[in-house]
Amino acid sequence: MDRAAQNYQKYCTLCHGADREGGAADYAPSLKSKSLMSTMPLNFLASSIGFGRPNTAMAPYLADSGGPLSMREIFTLASWLKYKAGHETIELSMDPIEGDLKTGANLFTQKCAECHGKKAEGITAPALANPAFLAFATDAYIKYAIGNGREETEMIAFKKQLSDEQMNDLTAYIRSLTSGWSPEPRELSPYPEPKDYVSNPAGAQPDFSLKQDRYVPMEQVAQALKAKNRMVLLDTRTSSEWHNAHIPGAIPIPYYISEDKVAKGLPKDDTWIIAYCSCPHAASDKVIDMLRKKGYKNTAVIDEGFFNWINAGHPIIGGTPK
Template identity: 75%
Template sequence: MSSSSHHAVLSRFYVSIFFSFFVLSAGGQIRNAPLTKIDAERASKNYQQYCALCHGTEREGNAADYAPSLRSKSLMSTMPLNFLASSIGFGRPNTAMAAYLSDSGGPLTMKDIFILATWLKHQSGAETISLPLKPIDGDPVAGSAVYQQNCTECHGVKAEGITAPALANPAFLAFATDEYIKYAIVNGRDNTEMQAFNEVLSDRQINDLTAYIRSLTSGWSPEPKELSPYPKPGAYVTNPNGDHPDFKLREGRYVPMKQVAKALKEGKRIVLLDTRTTSEWHNAHIPGAIPIPYYITEEKVDEGLPKDKTWIIAYCSCPHAASDKIINMLRKKGFKNTAVIDEGFFNWINAGHPIIGGKPE
């Protein structure tokens, strides 16, 4: 067996154990474990590097992309440690919450993730509330009507998430118990826009709504990826023999995706930076884009980039927070022909512009 095949087998083995632990204990609370001073400092540093961009430097939420508050006692008291760790490790597919587990192409080890999750639980100061494991007896058809009347403004007509989490997300539903969902509906989420519905809806309606949300489950389990090697500096420039494009920027920074798509189609010389997490780059990216994640240091952000008139175009999902951060770093270092794709990666996909997976065919 080759070393790469051996690594793939081991990856599947460890991720299987990791996932099985989450699933088998998803309904039971793991009590907050003590943290050493070293672990707490490590977790605090990792939080600021990887999480603060969206969740805020003080865990207040809504710093970018409507990321939820991690200070909410309602949330942190009922979310088991394993559920929280799974959210960090495996992310939320098809949302801006990426996978941070190294086996998925992210920057953190399993140990890092558990330490970070434990630290977040401690920082919240919330007492752990153990919720029952039993399923909720409700009518999902009736619950659908309750959902459409009360939840679509924030969670979306198809529960896809707008300014609040995507409730139809398979990774969320793989770990959230019925009682966890019901508790959020009944009590709301303090420090967020999620109100308590205990005085708005009857218990029957809440049970029906819980059953409807549960009915959106499509089945999901994380699969370790065969990760491709990252591009070498010599391959950073897309269309190296092409002419420089002539971009018209909004506010001196943002370039419409149509201009970028047109430049790529015409073979213009460009460097594309995918500033999302590296796991997202592995899932899918614009052809030719290189992963320069938002959590890279200023010392390394420009390594391998051409220091000439080549346009350097960054993008992310937010659609600006991560890419703005990288462009700010580059401009501080003297790079002038820099811009951010205005509409972001999800709109790029929705417009039918080309994307490819991280591993070449």
């Protein structure tokens, strides 16, 4: 129990909050919510932690995927979360729910798209078209969430607005978004060595214009990379996310690193050190704060974050080259 509590504080508070209240970053859900924690089976919760939610800020924490936790630690953490929530488990049916997809699609546009996105990609609410979510969420789990909402969030209980048949239609539509997913461990890339931390070591110093003495526009960083300017890029997301995809030359310095190790191997001269994350600031702010505390001056955070970097068409790499 003590180890699970320590792991929660180390890896989860950044987004889910120190007291599991949710909303600290990335619209992470409350892990105290009765409707969530009473209906999410232990294996579903553990899988969500272990395999993450692809294409969202929820990274995989399983060691086989490049994360920091063993499967045993993940199940211990999931068990601790269920225990701390203190809600009696509600057994839901495993049977599929049938409904009219066209009606469900219309209802989704009317009731859900504003927060979950037109394509269920997630905006200020979780991505419902996420294959990892749909691989583990049963139809009854989805319908229960629609009907009962999520306490302490903006997700209202739609059973006051929709009939049982309409909730079936909406559930069937969300289920239809399943695109297939398999939690197979990928071949992991070797971590960079300190001699490779500086990108373009012979390059000129970049000229960055910071906002609030901290945030650098991604276009300036992209231009500096194109010009082969000298800098260090820090990927402050989980190490598993770095394995999946990262900006070329970036080294993994995850937000949960200890203060005594954060600067190991980094040059302490006038070289710019630029951090980024998905949030777009929470994880990278934490690492930059630690470095500035140690006297590193030329430090900044990519203002728009990694997802906007991808959407803008800037280069990324990932996996083991073959």
